Amino acid sequence: MEARGGSKVTSRVAIAGLGPIGTSVAKAIDAGIDGLVLSAVSAQSIDKHREWLGRLKAAPAALPIEQLADVADIVVECAPSRLVRSIVAPVVSRGKTAIVLSAGALLENTDLIDLARQNGGQIVVPTGALIGLDAVTAAAVGIIHSVRMSTRKPPRGLAGAPYIVEQKIELDRVTVPVKIFEGTAREAAKGFPANINVAVALSLAGIGPDRTMVEIWADPTVTRNTHRIEVDSDSARFSMMIENIPSENPKTGRITALSVIACLRKLHAPLRVGT
Known part of the structure; x- marks a missing residue:
């Protein structure tokens, strides 16, 4: 300083x-x-x-x-x-x-x-x-029973992710919303390191990367990166959704x-x- x-x-x-x-x-x-x-x-x-x-x-x-x-x-x-x-x-x-x-x-x-x-x-x-990290952090002072997050992105926003490459998913052929991944935040971070930092931040604020559950959808009907979280705790039950406009990098919201x-x-x- x-x-x-x-x-x-x-x-x-x-x-x-x-x-x-x-x-x-x-x-x-x-x-x-x-x-x-x-x-x-x-x-x-x-x-x-x-x-x-x-x-x-x-x-x-x-x-x-x-x-x-x-x-x-x-x-x-x-x-x-x-x-x-x-x-x-x-x-x-x-x-x-x-x-x-x-x-x-x-x-x-x-x-x-x-x-x-x-x-x-x-x-x-x-x-x-992500929206609502303050609420999750507060709930974590008590007891959180479960945290779930569902992410929807335009297919091109998922291009190049290790999971996409390993599973040989052809994103250019996705014409309807498809759930391409479901697992823990830790697993999501490994498969989508440039796409799912929001899930890791959510897990660190709450109950950790092995109990925070994540779904990832390739959705050609959306133009914005969309995240919905659902939290059940001893102090509150809440759900929140945010639709982020992509930046010049489609993997990241403005x-x-x-x-x-x-x-x-x-x-x-x-x-x-x-x-």
């Missing part, structure tokens, strides 16, 4: 990955989020981003992902899930904060949570494309970037609403 202007504290933010989400977050920070400054970015092909990065009010440093923790207090992970460990480990081992969008990767790297605990760091999983921006705004806000 850096002190500026007397008692005001400014947090340095770095972004790993400059796809639609990372780009939106970078521009939002540069436009102005109270208490934050964009210190660095990292991308696989940084050259294709230099034009718009150069138009920012304060151009950030372009660094390898392993060096982001050296120049930032908060690192936002917007990268492929296979890179989560190399991004998050240096951050939390220094007692800093990592905002992780690839929540599914945390199930394969649970020791990162221990690393954060041992060094005073923190891993934050934002709400992302609201995901807005969720990260909202999360960052809370860090120094004089009023914080939500759990």
Whole structure:
């Protein structure tokens, strides 16, 4: 943290990955989020981003992902899930904060949570494309009996997922809604690592990845990524549905970037609403 202007504290933010989400977050920070400054970015092909990065009010440093923790207090992970460990480990081992969008990767790297605990760091999983995580988190203080989630996406939004490839599902031949997967959130994360981070976030907020049940539908009748969750607990029974407009990346909804921006705004806000 850096002190500026007397008692005001400014947090340095770095972004790993400059796809639609990372780009939106970078521009939002540069436009102005109270208490934050964009210190660095990292991308696989940084050259294709230099034009718009150069138009920012304060151009950030372009660094390898392993060096982001050296120049930032908060690192936002917007990268492929296979890179989560190399991004998050240096951050939390220094007692800093990592905002992780690839929540599914945390199930394969649970020791990162221990690393954060041992060094005073923190891993934050934002709400992302899902509704109702505050309610699930509250219900989990008591007893949750069951959590179910049903996801419907246009077939092209599921293209390339390991489960689709392994099962040799021909998505271009899907002409009616088809349930292509049913299982636990942990199983869904393995089969659909770029599609189902919402299910993992839901499971982490509630009863865990092995008790949270997930259905995935390839549905050519929808144009939006749709998630419906049903929760039964000792304090409440509730169901919620959200229809997310896809971003330039059909696997990801536009609201995901807005969720990260909202999360960052809370860090120094004089009023914080939500759990």
